[in-house]
Structures are given as structure tokens and as C-alpha cells.
Amino acid sequence: MKFSIVIYAAPYSSEAASSALRFARSVIDQGHELYRLFFFGDGVHNASQLTVVAQDENNLQQQWNDLIEEHSIDSVICVSSALRRGVLNQTEADRHDLGTASAYTSSEVAGLGQLVDAAIHSDRLVNFG
Amino acid sequence: MTCLHTISKSPDTQLLESCLKIIASGDAILFIEDGSYYANSARKLEAIDKTCKIYGLREDMLARAILTRAADSVELIDTARFVKLCCDHDKIVSWF
Amino acid sequence: MTENSKPQKSRITFISRAAPYGQNKANLCLDMALASAVFEQDVNYIFFGDGVYQILKGQDGSAIESKTLGNALETLELYGIEKIYADRQSLEERDISEPELLSGMQIVDSDSIAKMIESSDTVFNL
Numbered sequence: 001m002k003f004s005i006v007i008y009a010a011p012y013s014s015e016a017a018s019s020a021l022r023f024a025r026s027v028i029d030q031g032h033e034l035y036r037l038f039f040f041g042d043g044v045h046n047a048s049q050l051t052v053v054a055q056d057e058n059n060l061q062q063q064w065n066d067l068i069e070e071h072s073i074d075s076v077i078c079v080s081s082a083l084r085r086g087v088l089n090q091t092e093a094d095r096h097d098l099g100t101a102s103a104y105t106s107s108e109v110a111g112l113g114q115l116v117d118a119a120i121h122s123d124r125l126v127n128f129g
Numbered sequence: 130m131t132c133l134h135t136i137s138k139s140p141d142t143q144l145l146e147s148c149l150k151i152i153a154s155g156d157a158i159l160f161i162e163d164g165s166y167y168a169n170s171a172r173k174l175e176a177i178d179k180t181c182k183i184y185g186l187r188e189d190m191l192a193r194a195i196l197t198r199a200a201d202s203v204e205l206i207d208t209a210r211f212v213k214l215c216c217d218h219d220k221i222v223s224w225f
Numbered sequence: 226m227t228e229n230s231k232p233q234k235s236r237i238t239f240i241s242r243a244a245p246y247g248q249n250k251a252n253l254c255l256d257m258a259l260a261s262a263v264f265e266q267d268v269n270y271i272f273f274g275d276g277v278y279q280i281l282k283g284q285d286g287s288a289i290e291s292k293t294l295g296n297a298l299e300t301l302e303l304y305g306i307e308k309i310y311a312d313r314q315s316l317e318e319r320d321i322s323e324p325e326l327l328s329g330m331q332i333v334d335s336d337s338i339a340k341m342i343e344s345s346d347t348v349f350n351l
Contacts, residue, residue: 001216008253008351015162016137016225022188026208041253080256112260119347120235120266124215127223129351130343147242147274150314150335153343222348
């Protein structure tokens with residue numbers, strides 16, 4: 001079955017992002033297709049690569065990145081949410097003259113059309129917020 | 130055509146009560162994250178229509194030391210089963 | 226245009242349950258619905274619970290240096306979203322009467338909302 005997952009929550013502030021990650025892993029483990037991850041609102045912070053966590057703590061952003069890369073998942077961070085929260089890829093950083101890219105390159109920065117597309121083309125869309 | 134409703138915030142938010150206003154018979158409810166605490170309250174669960182199955186996410190309840198306190202009406206499931214439940218229902222309505 | 230020419234049309238229901246200004250859920254929900262309308266999906270938009278505070282007339286976000294959400298909601302119809310509903314019980318519980326609401330809202334009972342959910346392909350609820 002084709003799943004898409006929408007993540008509205010920042011990591012660490014609530015359990016939602018980590019629930020979503022566990023759910024995403026389980027979707028893949030069971031052989032389903034993960035059509036798209038869509039990070040929206042505060043959820044875009046999950047794609048930030050400029051993070052440091054204590055050694056005995058999970059780095060959620062890194063774990064998302066590992067999962068996305070390992071399984072070549074189509075992952076999108078919402079452009080309007082991301083820009084105002086400082087989660088930028090190199091293209092956006094250059095365009096706005098901000099120098100540093102802060103987003104993992106494993107996620108694409110794109111618009112809400114990608115969410116609508118996920119809603120249309122997935123058998124199941126699950127929200128975590 | 131049934132829905133799986135996930136409830137992920139504490140009973141203080143009244144999410145279950147909101148959900149019950151628009152739930153359809155045959156739908157299912159899954160408590161996750163802080164929503165797990167609903168599973169601890171048999172009295173609140175009595176308001177759920179008998180045609181609606183009630184599930185609690187085991188991992189979240191284990192973390193919160195409420196696994197053994199779950200009401201009899203709650204079936205405890207793991208994340209893998211959560212994914213299966215999503216397949217068994219036509220859509221998922223998340224309450225957060 | 227007929228339904229047949231758009232096989233990629235799905236019915237998406239948005240349940241907007243958050244009051245405006247205090248948090249951004251109302252805005253996120255609206256943005257998703259407008260995007261769905263741009264991509265010509267069949268959209269239901271429902272104000273439920275504290276979400277009905279979004280449709281009170283007379284909002285002035287400028288008082289807190291915010292955009293006025295009420296104005297943005299009036300754009301729903303411009304984007305072709307015509308199925309806009311408010312839950313009767315949510316209004317009653319908050320002592321809000323119909324003349325206090327923005328125009329274009331259909332007031333419906335929770336039974337109708339349950340049916341809309343049932344007939345939808347996807348539901349966003351926030």
C-alpha cells in the first residue's frame with residue numbers, strides 16, 4: 001500500500017515527530033511504499049542539519065536523514081514554512097543572500113502542491129502533529 | 130468505509146470528546162503519545178459507541194508506566210499493528 | 226468541465242479546529258485547503274470546536290501586528306471553495322449566533338459532518 005506521512009511538529013518539543021519516525025520505519029519494514037514525507041509548519045525543523053544533541057540522546061534530524069537516504073524516500077519540506085524558520089537549502093540560501101544552507105539535502109524544498117499530490121496519489125495519508 | 134481516529138494529546142484537551150461528536154459507527158480509535166492516558170480512564174471510554182474498537186499504542190503506554198492500568202476495553206497494539214490498522218481502514222483522521 | 230476529464234480529483238475534507246492568532250494551525254489548515262483548490266480538488270472546509278472563532282466578523286489582526294485571518298478566509302470562495310461549513314453545536318457552546326459570522330457559511334449538524342468525513346478520500350484535522 002502507498003503511504004504518505006505529514007509531520008507538523010518540531011522535534012523534541014513533543015513526541016509527534018518521533019512517533020512519525022517510528023511509524024515511517026514500520027511502514028517501510030512491512031514492505032509498503034512510502035510515497036512521500038511532507039514536513040509542514042514547525043515540522044520543517046526535522047530537516048535541519050545544523051543541530052547538536054547530547055551524546056545519550058537521539059538526533060531526530062539525523063535519523064530522519066538516514067532513513068530518507070537509506071530508502072531514497074521522496075521527502076519534502078514546505079517552502080513557505082521553511083523559509084520563515086530558517087531551514088534553507090543552498091538554492092534558497094543563495095536566492096535570499098543568506099549564505100549558509102541549513103537543511104539536509106535529502107529533502108526537497110517545495111510547495112504545498114506536493115502535499116496535495118501526496119493526498120491524491122497515496123492510499124493512506126497519516127498526519128502527526 | 131471506516132476511519133481510524135488517532136488521538137495523541139492528553140485527556141485535558143477533550144480530543145476524544147470532540148472526536149466522538151463526528152465518529153461513525155464501525156470506526157476505530159487509537160490512543161497514541163499523551164492520548165494514551167485516555168486508555169487509563171475506563172469511565173471516559175464508556176462514551177465510545179460499542180461498534181468502535183479501541184486501541185492503545187503499547188510503546189507509548191509502556192514508557193508512561195500505564196500499560197498495566199489500561200481499561201479492559203482497550204486492545205494494546207505495537208507500531209507495526211498501527212500500520213496494519215491504517216491499511217484495514219479507508220482513511221486516518223488524526224486528532225492533535 | 227466534467228468529472229471525467231479530471232481523474233485525479235479527490236475529495237479532501239479540512240476540519241479546522243483551532244482558534245485564530247494564538248497558534249498557527251488555522252493558517253496551516255487554510256493554506257492546505259487553498260493549495261488543494263488550486264489543484265482543483267473537491268474541498269470541504271469545516272469549522273469545528275474553537276475553529277468557529279475564526280469566522281467571527283470584525284477581527285482586526287493589526288492590533289497584534291498580525292494578518293487578519295477573517296479576511297483570508299473570505300478568499301476561500303475566490304479559490305473556488307464553496308463547501309464551507311460551521312458546526313452548529315460548536316457555535317451554540319460558544320454563544321455565537323449566525324449574524325455574528327462571516328458570510329458564506331453553512332451551519333450544519335455533527336451528523337452531516339460525519340457523513341462528509343465518510344465520503345472523503347482524505348481528511349486533514351487540525
